Amino acid sequence: MTTVWVLGDQLTRRGPVSRALDGDADRVLMVESRAFAARHPYHGQKLALVFSAMRHFRDRLREDGVTVRYERADTFREGLDAFFDDHPEESLVAMRPAGGGADALRDLVQDAGGRVEFVANESFLCSPAAFREWDDGGQSHEDFYRWMRRRTGYLMDDGDPLGGEWNYDEQNRETPPDDYEFPDPARFPPDDTTERVLDEVRAEYDAWGAVEVFGWPVTRDDALDALDDFCEHRLADFGTYQDAVVAGEWALNHSLLSPALNLGLLHPAEVIERAIDEYDARADVPLHSLEGFVRQILGWREFMRQVYLREDGLADANQLDHSRDLPDFYWTGDTDMACLRESIAHVREHGYAHHIERLMLQSNFALTFGVDPAELTSWFHAAYVDAYHWVTTPNVVGMGVYGTDAFTTKPYAASANYINRMSDHCAGCPYDPDATTGEDACPFNALYWDFLAEHEDRLRHNYRMAGLYHHVDTKRGDELDAIRERADDVRALADAGDL
Structure with a gap:
């Protein structure tokens, strides 16, 4: 007797689920874990997206004649215990988790008295x-x-x-x-299932961000419509x-x-x-x-x-030894910096901001500010509806804050010059993108030059960074001292919630 175990980010009819659809497996098991959802202050839309998509997937399988055991439990272990209490002779088959972790899940199953076989994850193009x-x-x-x-x-x-x-x-x-x-x-207004999930998220979780504007696709049909809408428009x-x-x-x-x-x-x-x-x-x-x-x-x-x-240890990588706390405005959006205020508002309202906002605004500020990579990674993981460890960790730690050089050759640090060129935020910002020191100077400028000075020993001989240090050399003396003092002031203002 075999049961297909479907994890919450494996809502595909490919792979083991096809066995259940073809009658070659007895049932499908899905476990919705409250403790897992409470690990972080997740964006309410992220929780609603995952739970609603899981329940819609369950319902569609049932419509297709598949028996689905859907456990809403405090923990994965409790859900597995309940299943194996009723089906002690069952074996589970599941796709390997996208980000690894099969051994931990196997241990959970074995502790619950069961067995599990992991097969290839068919949701990607490269094995x-x-x-x-x-x-x-x-x-x-x-x-x-x-x-x-x-x-x-x-x-x-x-x-x-x-x-x-x-x-x-x-x-x-x-x-x-x-x-x-x-x-x-394209926007997909919540149906009854999603509305029930949204009510549960509001009532049961210390969720972050807006949930009342939820409009993400939660079914395969809606996802296909979203794909068509993008391609056509x-x-x-x-x-x-x-x-x-x-x-x-x-x-x-x-x-x-x-x-x-x-x-x-x-x-x-x-x-x-x-x-x-x-x-x-x-x-x-x-x-x-x-x-x-x-x-x-x-x-x-x-x-x-x-x-x-x-890459082993990627989640803990911190080659620049940065240790500062993430400023509170990443959660509140309460900053006078127009570019960060709006990009964080996008995340608060939608659980989403596009790749340049992620890399060159949110991550760039954290990099030059000196934020501990693990803190920024945790924020991205909690805040974005598309965030999973396998995609968030390398993007943030490697690309965002240069916590590792395992696959990146330079830090993506930039001053206000880049931001002013790529955005229209600077025109409406109280900070001056052309100034580096003084109370009205854009914080990105002093942080950028301070970052280069702070990490000169590591970065000066990087072939992609060497040219920048000619500019650092021209600022040495009183000018660079003033810039670094302004950077210290920026950090103090951010820590106090006054930036």
Whole structure:
């Protein structure tokens, strides 16, 4: 007798669930753990998204004639105990967790008196075994992306990259004109199941952020509609403005598909192929938009998972020895810095902000401020609806705050000059992006130069950073002393809640 165990981020009909649908397994087991959901002050929309998607998946399987045992328990262990009390001879089969951890789950099952077999996770395009065979430890994301392009055939033309180039990122950094109107993304109003979940989240959890504007897809049908909506209305301009930061816009032309992908409601292959079909069918979808979108899914998403599985101790990595607390305004949004105030408002309101807001605003500030990487990682994990350890940890620790150089070659630190170029926030901010010292100077400027000075021994001889230290050299003496004093003042203001 076999039961398929479906974890909360494995809501796919591929893999072991197909056995239940074909009648080759007796039932499906799902466990909704209250203790797991209470580990962090999760965004209310993240909890609602996971629980509602799990319950909709359960209901759809039941409609298809599958017996589903759905346990709402205080802990995974209690849920497993209840199941094995009723089915002591059952064996479980499950897909391997996306971020590892199969041994811990096996121990839980064994402690409950059961057995479990883990099989390949079919929600990704690259298996850990294939990655290990390819990886020599020194290859980059770009190397991986090109390997995956060749391996899958996506955007290839007789062995060469479509259009003659592997990467069109240089065309994906434009600023939209003032009269450009971003299309509203698809929104999926809560049905009765989701409304019940939202009520439970409000009543049972110390959740963070807004829940009343919930509109994420929680079923496969809704996720497919969201994919269609992106391809039809936002893919064409996605690439051109993908790095822009625009006041009053939280979604721009981004796909907003990562929550559905990371839950298993969509498979990366069908997402990529749907975008390619749109490109093939329309003359107004430029290759740089399609390639930029494919690179995010085929390249970066898959690479982050493999790096997470490969690198031991990534969650605790802290090569710069940063130890400062995360400022409270990451939770409250209470800061006069326009760019951070709005990007954090996006997270509070939607559980989401796009990749440049994550990397060059939220992470950049934490990096130059000196925040402990683990603190920032915990915030991202709790705050974002698409956050899971396998994707959040490498992105934050490696890319965001340079806690490891296992796969990144430089810290992504930037001053207000970058932010002013890529966003329109500076025009409406009380801080001056052109000033480095003084009470009205943008905090990013002093923090940036202070960061370079503080870590000169490590970074000066980095081939990607060496040129910056010519500018540090020109500031030595009274100017650099004043800059570093301003950086100390910025940290004190942030700690006091007055920045």
